[in-house]
Amino acid sequence: MPLLEIRDLHVHFRTHDGVVRAVEGARLSVDRGRTLGIVGESGSGKSVTALTVIGLTRFPNATISGEIEFDGMNLVTLPDKQMRSVRGKRIAMIFQDPLSSLHPLFKIGWQIVEAIRTHEDVSKKAARRRAIDALREVGIPNPEKRIDNYPHELSGGMRQRVMIAMALVLKPDVLIADEPTTALDVTVQAQILDLIRKLKDEYQTAVVMITHDLGVIAEIADEVAVMYAGRVMERTSRETLFTVPELPYTWGLMRSIPRLDAPRPGRLDSISGLPPSLIRLPSGCPFHPRCPYVMDVCLKTEPELEQSEPGHLVACHLAPSERQRIGRELQAQYNA
Amino acid sequence: MNDLAGNNPVASSPMENNPDSLIVVRGLTKHFALTRGVLFSQELGQVHAVDDVSLEVKQGETLGLVGETGCGKSTLARLVTRLIEPTRGQIVFDGEDITTWSRRRLRPLRRDMQIILQDPYSALNPRRSVGAIIGEPLRIHKLGTRTERRAHVREVMEMVGLNPEHYNRYPYEFSGGQRQRIGVARAIVTKPKLILADEPVSALDVSIQAQVLNLLEDLRDEMGVTLLFIAHDLSVVRHVSDRIAVMYLGKIVELAPPETLCSHPKHPYSGALLSAVPVASAEAEEARSRRIILHGDPPSPVDPPSACRFHTRCPKAQEICSQVEPPLEAKGSPEQLAACHFPLTEEEIERAILRPRGSK
Numbered sequence: 001m002p003l004l005e006i007r008d009l010h011v012h013f014r015t016h017d018g019v020v021r022a023v024e025g026a027r028l029s030v031d032r033g034r035t036l037g038i039v040g041e042s043g044s045g046k047s048v049t050a051l052t053v054i055g056l057t058r059f060p061n062a063t064i065s066g067e068i069e070f071d072g073m074n075l076v077t078l079p080d081k082q083m084r085s086v087r088g089k090r091i092a093m094i095f096q097d098p099l100s101s102l103h104p105l106f107k108i109g110w111q112i113v114e115a116i117r118t119h120e121d122v123s124k125k126a127a128r129r130r131a132i133d134a135l136r137e138v139g140i141p142n143p144e145k146r147i148d149n150y151p152h153e154l155s156g157g158m159r160q161r162v163m164i165a166m167a168l169v170l171k172p173d174v175l176i177a178d179e180p181t182t183a184l185d186v187t188v189q190a191q192i193l194d195l196i197r198k199l200k201d202e203y204q205t206a207v208v209m210i211t212h213d214l215g216v217i218a219e220i221a222d223e224v225a226v227m228y229a230g231r232v233m234e235r236t237s238r239e240t241l242f243t244v245p246e247l248p249y250t251w252g253l254m255r256s257i258p259r260l261d262a263p264r265p266g267r268l269d270s271i272s273g274l275p276p277s278l279i280r281l282p283s284g285c286p287f288h289p290r291c292p293y294v295m296d297v298c299l300k301t302e303p304e305l306e307q308s309e310p311g312h313l314v315a316c317h318l319a320p321s322e323r324q325r326i327g328r329e330l331q332a333q334y335n336a
Numbered sequence: 337m338n339d340l341a342g343n344n345p346v347a348s349s350p351m352e353n354n355p356d357s358l359i360v361v362r363g364l365t366k367h368f369a370l371t372r373g374v375l376f377s378q379e380l381g382q383v384h385a386v387d388d389v390s391l392e393v394k395q396g397e398t399l400g401l402v403g404e405t406g407c408g409k410s411t412l413a414r415l416v417t418r419l420i421e422p423t424r425g426q427i428v429f430d431g432e433d434i435t436t437w438s439r440r441r442l443r444p445l446r447r448d449m450q451i452i453l454q455d456p457y458s459a460l461n462p463r464r465s466v467g468a469i470i471g472e473p474l475r476i477h478k479l480g481t482r483t484e485r486r487a488h489v490r491e492v493m494e495m496v497g498l499n500p501e502h503y504n505r506y507p508y509e510f511s512g513g514q515r516q517r518i519g520v521a522r523a524i525v526t527k528p529k530l531i532l533a534d535e536p537v538s539a540l541d542v543s544i545q546a547q548v549l550n551l552l553e554d555l556r557d558e559m560g561v562t563l564l565f566i567a568h569d570l571s572v573v574r575h576v577s578d579r580i581a582v583m584y585l586g587k588i589v590e591l592a593p594p595e596t597l598c599s600h601p602k603h604p605y606s607g608a609l610l611s612a613v614p615v616a617s618a619e620a621e622e623a624r625s626r627r628i629i630l631h632g633d634p635p636s637p638v639d640p641p642s643a644c645r646f647h648t649r650c651p652k653a654q655e656i657c658s659q660v661e662p663p664l665e666a667k668g669s670p671e672q673l674a675a676c677h678f679p680l681t682e683e684e685i686e687r688a689i690l691r692p693r694g695s696k
Binding site: 185193242252264267 | 404405511512513514541542543544545546547549550553568569570571572574575594595598608609610612613614615616617618619620621623624627629630631632633
């Protein structure tokens with residue numbers, strides 16, 4: 001049984017303009033020592049799914065249904081008080097912008113110590129020692145000195161390391177990372193991804209990596225979920241995603257990125273149109289208005305997420321053999 | 337202060353009027369004073385944002401400026417367009433030395449240099465209609481009558497893929513990608529000779545990013561405009577540029593055509609940058625294991641390392657690198673310039689970088 005399993009999750013927000021269907025029937029799971037990559041664009045529901053896991057979407061205007069099973073508990077219905085002891089302690093999260101996640105007026109050491117003492121009954125001194133060890137572990141030089149720095153005294157990469165130290169100091173079972181490297185330079189991104197990978201192996205943490213960057217997915221994920229318009233539309237292993245992707249939207253994403261490992265194309269094959277409004281979704285398959293392979297059935301019936309090959313789930317009306325042929329041809333250009 | 341000032345090429349070189357060049361800059365330097373206090377401000381040091389950069393951009397060329405946060409790429413572009421004052425150096429735009437021109441004298445020239453900014457949300461005035469935003473440069477430069485301007489704005493909206501009927505709508509009614517199209521429309525409405533695009537696609541989703549990159553490419557082909565394209569994403573810069581300048585701590589460390597740079601980088605920093613880009617393929621695992629990992633953060637530009645500024649993080653650095661600054665000179669082929677004492681060898685490149693298939 002997976003450590004964290006999301007079943008048929010729906011998250012809706014009532015707004016003045018109508019109901020925003022942010023997540024519709026998401027099914028995901030992740031296990032100890034594994035990394036689940038969730039890829040999608042703005043508004044695909046990837047962040048809302050993650051926030052719901054740690055109970056941060058419980059707004060008065062939100063309706064949440066489905067199950068999030070974690071260690072015998074259902075996190076959807078878990079009372080707030082118990083949720084507080086799960087959040088941070090057993091499921092930790094790091095965000096895109098470390099500057100806005102750290103309090104600007106407190107030293108970083110104080111903030112890590114506070115996180116420890118919220119969940120564990122230890123002395124300030126012991127907590128401080130652990131904070132220093134955590135900072136050392138994430139590769140911050142001179143942690144004894146750095147612990148008394150304010151966030152503004154650190155670079156972006158260092159701040160993200162502090163966030164990771166804070167998230168991992170309590171040895172959580174699950175680490176959710178929401179675009180943790182998007183605001184960082186590529187050389188620093190490489191360092192941070194290496195660090196997350198190393199810590200995951202060491203502590204057997206289950207990692208959920210949310211990103212819009214297929215390159216990051218290719219580097220770090222074991223399993224991948226592609227989300228679009230609040231739905232998980234494709235789920236498979238990393239190897240399969242980059243050899244035989246079966247979803248037209250995934251193909252579109254792969255074609256539209258300029259890549260360093262291929263000859264320069266004249267033009268990029270962009271996906272036409274815009275992502276749909278989550279208030280007024282198109283009929284049938286939510287991707288059909290932008291899909292070059294659209295058929296009559298796509299306008300009427302929404303495709304279910306079904307098994308195409310063992311371990312490969314796809315929500316698409318195209319025939320599996322056809323999808324595999326197109327996906328294989330597409331990836332053959334890039335793989336040796 | 338700068339010991340290089342003595343042999344700064346600006347002083348000696350006669351102003352060249354290469355008719356092919358739209359921009360020629362020589363020895364361009366910008367130091368920002370770092371001060372403390374308001375009334376009796378005290379200078380604590382200087383941020384060496386751009387240091388002694390010389391560069392030529394040909395008419396109709398797209399020059400990509402790539403580098404990490406704080407490398408001076410945006411400062412360089414703003415210096416070239418005289419949006420900020422250089423500390424030293426010379427700027428020739430379209431055959432005229434504009435280094436010391438007053439603001440008033442520069443004003444008519446502004447219609448020839450336009451800018452596209454990164455954040456399509458903060459770059460547009462939320463209280464003005466799209467038509468007014470796009471038509472603003474025409475109004476400022478008093479081009480055409482009101483009716484002519486209106487007609488022209490509609491034409492330009494059509495060109496960038498916006499519905500001209502949305503003339504009277506406001507920015508909040510548009511998505512990020514469409515807003516960036518508004519930004520592009522505003523930049524091309526005066527038919528400029530130069531467009532400065534500062535991270536124009538970094539804030540956009542990948543599917544939208546491709547649309548905007550294609551749009552920029554089409555416009556360049558149609559209008560023959562010269563493009564200074566700033567981005568931190570090497571794969572994007574490679575896609576659009578005719579030449580790429582790699583910057584590190586205020587200096588250009590390598591300048592080469594994109595295919596040459598990506599297949600045969602000479603400067604170890606270019607190599608590190610290339611190998612750090614995550615590759616979306618099944619070979620990513622292998623690429624990662626061969627990666628050149630740079631440790632730590634770039635040093636502070638307030639007190640940059642001596643001689644070659646990359647020597648503190650360079651895997652190939654030797655003693656000379658901290659003593660003698662390597663000049664930016666031809667390495668390998670005449671069109672590839674690099675500032676390095678120990679350029680990467682083919683063997684090292686083979687080991688560390690996943691190359692485009694089919695290139696040697």
